Amino acid sequence: MIAQQTYQALHDAYLEKVKHKSDRLMNYFLVSFFITGLLLALFYDTWLVAIGVGSLALLAYYSTKLLLPRSNAYQYMVSVVFGLFMAQFIYQMHGLFEMHFIAFIGSAILVTYQNWKLQIPLAALVIVHHASFGYLQYIGYDKIYFTQLDYMTLQTFIIHGILATVVFFICGLWGFQLKQLNERQIEQTYEMGRFQEEQLQRKALLQSNEELKKSNKELDSFVYSVSHDLRAPLSSMLGVVGLCEMGAPDPFMQKNISLLKTSIKKLDGFIIDILDYSRNSRLEVDRQEIHFDEILADISNNLKFMGADDQRKVDIRFSIRNGVAFFSDKSRLSIILNNLISNGIRYQNPKVSDPFVEVSVEVSGSAADIRVRDNGIGIDKGNQAKVFNMFYRVSTNSIGSGLGLYIVKETVDKLQGAIELWSEPGKGSEFSIHLPNLPKGREVPANGLGARVNGRDVRANDRKA
Amino acid sequence: MEYKYKKVMVIDDNQIDLYIAEMVMATTKFAEQVVCVSSAKEALSYLAPLYENPEEVPDLIFLDINMPEMTGFDFLEEYQHLPENIRKKCIIMMLTTSLDKDDRDQAEHNEFVRRFLNKPLDRDKIAELM
Numbered sequence A: 001m002i003a004q005q006t007y008q009a010l011h012d013a014y015l016e017k018v019k020h021k022s023d024r025l026m027n028y029f030l031v032s033f034f035i036t037g038l039l040l041a042l043f044y045d046t047w048l049v050a051i052g053v054g055s056l057a058l059l060a061y062y063s064t065k066l067l068l069p070r071s072n073a074y075q076y077m078v079s080v081v082f083g084l085f086m087a088q089f090i091y092q093m094h095g096l097f098e099m100h101f102i103a104f105i106g107s108a109i110l111v112t113y114q115n116w117k118l119q120i121p122l123a124a125l126v127i128v129h130h131a132s133f134g135y136l137q138y139i140g141y142d143k144i145y146f147t148q149l150d151y152m153t154l155q156t157f158i159i160h161g162i163l164a165t166v167v168f169f170i171c172g173l174w175g176f177q178l179k180q181l182n183e184r185q186i187e188q189t190y191e192m193g194r195f196q197e198e199q200l201q202r203k204a205l206l207q208s209n210e211e212l213k214k215s216n217k218e219l220d221s222f223v224y225s226v227s228h229d230l231r232a233p234l235s236s237m238l239g240v241v242g243l244c245e246m247g248a249p250d251p252f253m254q255k256n257i258s259l260l261k262t263s264i265k266k267l268d269g270f271i272i273d274i275l276d277y278s279r280n281s282r283l284e285v286d287r288q289e290i291h292f293d294e295i296l297a298d299i300s301n302n303l304k305f306m307g308a309d310d311q312r313k314v315d316i317r318f319s320i321r322n323g324v325a326f327f328s329d330k331s332r333l334s335i336i337l338n339n340l341i342s343n344g345i346r347y348q349n350p351k352v353s354d355p356f357v358e359v360s361v362e363v364s365g366s367a368a369d370i371r372v373r374d375n376g377i378g379i380d381k382g383n384q385a386k387v388f389n390m391f392y393r394v395s396t397n398s399i400g401s402g403l404g405l406y407i408v409k410e411t412v413d414k415l416q417g418a419i420e421l422w423s424e425p426g427k428g429s430e431f432s433i434h435l436p437n438l439p440k441g442r443e444v445p446a447n448g449l450g451a452r453v454n455g456r457d458v459r460a461n462d463r464k465a
Numbered sequence B: 001m002e003y004k005y006k007k008v009m010v011i012d013d014n015q016i017d018l019y020i021a022e023m024v025m026a027t028t029k030f031a032e033q034v035v036c037v038s039s040a041k042e043a044l045s046y047l048a049p050l051y052e053n054p055e056e057v058p059d060l061i062f063l064d065i066n067m068p069e070m071t072g073f074d075f076l077e078e079y080q081h082l083p084e085n086i087r088k089k090c091i092i093m094m095l096t097t098s099l100d101k102d103d104r105d106q107a108e109h110n111e112f113v114r115r116f117l118n119k120p121l122d123r124d125k126i127a128e129l130m
Helices: A002-044 A047-067 A073-092 A097-113 A116-138 A154-246 A251-282 A292-305 A330-346 A404-414 B015-027 B040-051 B072-079 B084-089 B101-108 B123-129
Strands: A287-290 A315-322 A326-329 A356-363 A367-374 A418-424 A428-436 A450-453 A456-458 B005-011 B031-037 B060-063 B091-096 B113-118
Touching: A002 A047, A002 A073, A002 A097, A002 A154, A047 A073, A073 A097, A073 A116, A097 A116, A097 A154, A116 A154, A154 A251, A154 B015, A251 A330, A251 A404, A287 A330, A292 A315, A292 A330, A292 A356, A315 A330, A326 A330, A330 A356, A330 A367, A330 A404, A330 A428, A330 B101, A404 A418, A404 A428, B005 B015, B005 B040, B015 B031, B015 B123, B031 B040, B040 B072, B040 B084, B060 B072, B072 B091, B091 B101, B101 B113
Parallel strands: A315 A356, A418 A450, B005 B031, B005 B060, B060 B091, B091 B113
Antiparallel strands: A287 A326, A356 A367, A367 A428, A418 A428, A450 A456
16 A cells, blocks of 8 residues: 555656656747747738737647646647647748648647647647638638648648648657656656665564574573573482482381472473473474384383382383374474373373373374373363463372473464363373474464364463363 | 493582482492593593503493583593594493483484483483493
8 A cells, every 4th residue: 555655656756747847848839939920920021910829829828827737738728829830830921831840840849748638639720720721722712821732632631631640640659658658667666666675674574583583592592501500400309319219218208208309300390391381482393304203212211210109100102104204393292292191191090900191193294193092080071171271280289380281282383283182080081183294395374273172172371261 | 249330430510410320320230430520621631541551441421411611512522532442442321401402412413422311310220221
């Protein structure tokens, strides 16, 4: 819209310039015509006509221009005035044939306005003049001096007319073409200006993008060092607690040490969650080929030592079906799977004999469908919609930070995917995740598909839900 | 019960972590002798003269990443310039609190690094290495 206005302004300014320049030229031409009339009066003493008709012509032009300054009627008046001067000069020179050329001069001058329509009044006047005066002379009225020929044949008259028409036509064409050419030039100038502006904007955008990336990177390395500095003493504590455990057979001490260990692990997990959350929200999606078997093996390896001491080992099973390569963000996928699998371990059901977490992956050209199923304690129907909320914990006994599933949801969103939860208390939970295949170059869909619980949409931030 | 390794070196700027590693390895009979150094520089000056008696070179090195002055990766840069008879005998394992993917990738792509372990070094992890 703004661009359109700018183009219009440029166009109007150009037209204004053409008009101004042409109007100035007209002043010179019209005065010259008037003086020419005076000079021609010397031949046959036609002073009355030279001054009378010439003044009337100029008066007609300037009064139109003064009275209708906003309209371009005065330009049409110029056209009429040129016709009048032609008629005047022909008369003054007693029908000298060459005086007919004055019409052609007028026609050529009008090209400057770049408006073919201006040729029409001149042409019309010439036709009317020639027809009437020619006829008058033909019927024997000889005081009008239309031509010096004794007898003008119809053939001569027609040829005369055709040639005049051709001149008016060509001058009109030049005017029209000149206008088109100039309009194209304006367009180009405008396009060029816009292009330059766009380039500048793009440059500014690139620069601010670069700055943003830099500050993101700085923030990332800050988060990295802070989390390292927070976690290093925790791992030392965990190490020392481990040493105490080795040398303390007293069951009372054992119990206390185990509580200490759980607390330290919880704090450590919380820091890791915050780190994951911070990285997910700020870092760009880094697409690479995903090898689910490697990622899952890594995770189950890392989770081997997880869980409270009184919990049993949970059987982690995978089944991967991938006919085609899958591309997504490896670290984000690890965050998602790690959180879901560790939840499965954490919330195992003490009543079942074979606690398990089963991960099945099915890859197609367009997406990967991942299901993480367990036979854990499950989640109450009433609480299912809230599990993706920030800091929501199902019970006060929950060991987690309340961030895990929120991070999962946020991360799935970042990968433009969708997550769905089905759960039945006492039987287990199943999270199914649909992630689009994102090979390099494929456009990322605009929005994530969100989270669904038992078939209904939920919003991660809707804390009142 | 036999010791798994004769000599194990731990490179870590954190004294407590050195102590933990030493104690865990002693109680699990993982290493007969534990050499604790608190910087990568110190480790290099310990290792460099050993090309004359390679039997004194540690069988295993636990290497921390985040250390002041010279990081674990800086140490690996220098390590490759050590004489071959030292490099041949040593197994290097990263032992760090870092969960960073880049750290992990970099460690796994290094020809000298056998494994990437997260702190703390405890009985379960040692059991796995046994």
